[in-house]
Amino acid sequence: MSVQPDVSPQPMSQNEEDVRVIEAAALPTRFARGWHCLGLAESFRDGKPHEIQAFGTKLVVFQGEDDGELHVLNAYCPHMGGNLAHGTVKGNAVACPFHDWRWSGNGKCAGIPYARRVPPRAKTRAWPTLERNKQLYVWNDPEGSKPTDDVTIPEIEGIHGPDAGEWSDWSWHYLRVDNSNCREIVDNVVDMAHFYYVHYAFPEYFKNVFDGHVATQYMESSPRPDIDLGTLSASGGLRSDASYYGPSYMIDKLWADVGGGLEMESVLINCHYPIDENSFMLMYGAIVKKLPGMTDEQAEQAAQATSEGLAVGFEQDVEIWKNKTRIDNPLLTEEDGPVYQLRRWYEQFYVDAADVKDEMVRRFEFEIDTTRANEAWRAEAEANIAARKAAEAQIAAGSGS
Amino acid sequence: MRAVECGACGNQVLCEKFSPAHTQVQWTDEAAEVCPRIREKVAAGELSARVRSCGELRDSIDAAVASGLLEVGGA
Numbered sequence: 001m002s003v004q005p006d007v008s009p010q011p012m013s014q015n016e017e018d019v020r021v022i023e024a025a026a027l028p029t030r031f032a033r034g035w036h037c038l039g040l041a042e043s044f045r046d047g048k049p050h051e052i053q054a055f056g057t058k059l060v061v062f063q064g065e066d067d068g069e070l071h072v073l074n075a076y077c078p079h080m081g082g083n084l085a086h087g088t089v090k091g092n093a094v095a096c097p098f099h100d101w102r103w104s105g106n107g108k109c110a111g112i113p114y115a116r117r118v119p120p121r122a123k124t125r126a127w128p129t130l131e132r133n134k135q136l137y138v139w140n141d142p143e144g145s146k147p148t149d150d151v152t153i154p155e156i157e158g159i160h161g162p163d164a165g166e167w168s169d170w171s172w173h174y175l176r177v178d179n180s181n182c183r184e185i186v187d188n189v190v191d192m193a194h195f196y197y198v199h200y201a202f203p204e205y206f207k208n209v210f211d212g213h214v215a216t217q218y219m220e221s222s223p224r225p226d227i228d229l230g231t232l233s234a235s236g237g238l239r240s241d242a243s244y245y246g247p248s249y250m251i252d253k254l255w256a257d258v259g260g261g262l263e264m265e266s267v268l269i270n271c272h273y274p275i276d277e278n279s280f281m282l283m284y285g286a287i288v289k290k291l292p293g294m295t296d297e298q299a300e301q302a303a304q305a306t307s308e309g310l311a312v313g314f315e316q317d318v319e320i321w322k323n324k325t326r327i328d329n330p331l332l333t334e335e336d337g338p339v340y341q342l343r344r345w346y347e348q349f350y351v352d353a354a355d356v357k358d359e360m361v362r363r364f365e366f367e368i369d370t371t372r373a374n375e376a377w378r379a380e381a382e383a384n385i386a387a388r389k390a391a392e393a394q395i396a397a398g399s400g401s
Numbered sequence: 402m403r404a405v406e407c408g409a410c411g412n413q414v415l416c417e418k419f420s421p422a423h424t425q426v427q428w429t430d431e432a433a434e435v436c437p438r439i440r441e442k443v444a445a446g447e448l449s450a451r452v453r454s455c456g457e458l459r460d461s462i463d464a465a466v467a468s469g470l471l472e473v474g475g476a
Contacts, residue, residue, distance in 0.1 A: 154448075207453070211432060214450030243451065334419040363432035365454060369422035 024326040027181050027277040031055045032349035034213070034246035035130060035137045035153050036273040039283060040172050044070050044136060049094050051075055051085030054273045054281070055140055059127065060085040064092035064105055071105030072127040072138050079112075133159045134170060135269075137249070143352055151213050153245055158267050158287050168299035170269075171307040172285040175314055180321040182248070182272050182280040186346055188317065189217050189244065190337030192368050196377050198316045200227040201238070206370055208337060210345040211363040216243040224377075226384040247349040248272050258291075265289040266306050282318075284310050335373045338366040402427060403472075405465045409457035410437050416462055418473045424462060 036054070038061065044050050049062040058075035060083075073094065075085045082098030089095070093102035093110040102110040107126030109118050128139035128147055133156045139147045158167035177185075188194065195203040205220035219240045236257030244250045252268040266288040272280045286306040290299040330339050341364050348360040402415035402425070412435040415427040432439050433449035442452050465471035 209450060209453065211450030212448070214448055216450060216453075218453060334423065338425070362430075363426075363428035363449065365424070365426040365428075367422070367424045369420040371420075371422060 020331055022325060022327050023329045025328055027326070028350050029277065030142045030350060031140055031274050031277075032182075032247035032346075033141045033143070033353070034151065034248060034349050035139055035147065036248050037153075037269070037271040037283060038072075038136045038138055038273065039174070040170055040285075041070060041131050041134055041136045043172075047089055049085045049087055049089060051083070052273075053275050054138075056274075056276045058083065058085065059138070060087075060094055061136070062089050062094045062105075065089060066092050067105070069105060070129055070131060070136050072129050073103055073105070073107060074125040074127075077101055077103070078122070078124050133269075138273075145353065151246055153249060154251070156251060156267055156287075158289060166290050167267075167287045168290070168296070168303040170285045170287055171300075171303045173283065173307060173311060175282040175284075175311075175318065176275070176279065177272075177282050177318055177321060178279045180280065180318075181278055181326060182274050183326075183343070183346065184321045184324070185270075185272060185280070185282065185317070186215075186244070186247070187339060187342065189215050189242075190339055190342045190366075192219075192337050192370065193335060193373060194320075195219070195221060196224070196373070198320060199313045200224045202374050202377055202381075204370055204374055206337070207365070207367040208342070209363070209365050210341065212361050213246050213348070214243050215342065215345055216241070218242075224381050226381040226388070242268075242270075247346065262291060264291060264302065266303070268306070268310060270310075282314060284314060286310065335368060335370070337368060338364070341366065403465075403470065405458075405462055405471055407436070407455070407458045408461040408464065410435070412436055412458075414458065416465070416471055418462075418466065418471060421466075421473055424459075426458070426462070 038052055044061045045063050047063065047065070049060045052059040052061055059072050060075040061070060061072050063070050073084065075083050077084055077096040077098060079096065079101045080098055082096040084094045084096055084103060087095045087097040090102060093104050095102050100114070101112050103124055104110040105126060107124045109122030112118055130137040130139070130153060132153055137153055158164060190208055192203050192206045195201045201221040201223055203219055203221045205218070207218045209216045217240070220237070221240070222237045236259060238257070239255040240252055242250055242252035248271055250270040252270060254266045254268060256264045256266070258264045266286055269283070269285045271284070272282045274280045284307065286303050288299055288302045288306055294302070332339060344360055345364070348356045402417045404413050405416045406413050413429065415429065417425040433443045434440065436455050436458070438455045438457060439449050439452050443449050462471065466473055
């Protein structure tokens, strides 16, 4: 049963047929097929099991003491339902705090110290994992298929390439979003106009390409002069080239004009995993390429400043999401991006692999004409500045008399 | 949306233009197979999704607008 958007009663005189009614079907009952980032791999390497609430259940992440690998299993022990994330790592297995049943990274029961023999079907669900870009990913597939190479998470050159030494480490942040389905954040891929209103930038060039399991947003923007965010990224023009690889992991390459003919290159990650159908864990992080003469410390500070700038942006998004309603039939103008085509692309991750239709994965390109919008926004920003100056002048005149 | 044929390779795509600067392109086949330019990049290890556009196709769309085959702002 869907939650109906709150629609106030219409005045009697109003013709119902003239009113646009928001439609919202029930939230999807399954979770997207694909790789989902769980965070920085290093954060799971402290010898302890970690609990992750995801995909409507709980998972345990642990590092094998001998193999050094990160493993992901269902958190609940198939014996009596104990929570393995509250247990301990013993060798290459995680031990349940309830009766010390041991579970290997491949899901097999590795031993039950008090029992003469291990039951023949003692196997729990092991989730496929991938460690790359210093991050840990887990594969979700409601049909239980293994991940294929064509949908893998790409390597980020600043992490693994020959010039990896020129890049800072990851700054990394978590933001839990409640009362919101993760489709909201994916919608941002096409949402040109929200970059002005929510993120205080003029999006001057905006193009989307959807093809296969990848959805890309190319954007060139400059900061609004009437708003001072006090963040590094807001100081000059910005080129952004951002792709979702699968349903939840976006790599955003950024080139920021930092003055003096210098461009600061950075890579942002915007990713999430669903906690349940109506909440998700949003994570974001940044690495920056050292500018000539920059020390390691300065690069870390720049990465930190970049992700603090991101934090402001995401918090503004979250404020919108937690107060908005889900809407399946958005009412669009020519200046809005291709929301319907994006959702058609996103749908491929919510149907069985055999039911993925050509239309969901066929290449689609959409370049927005941003002229009209930016003319209106420039005028508005200038009016805001003029109004502020007039107010300041008035205060100055008042205090001077 | 109107069918536009690429002058370079003959592949057909569906196009719509709300204005001179706006362009919508719906491919009806696997881009990496039917477009030689995208195919070349895929052969070099790039994902077809990561190719921003095909220059030849863009030129063909501009030509379709110039010849009146593709109406700008038309339904």
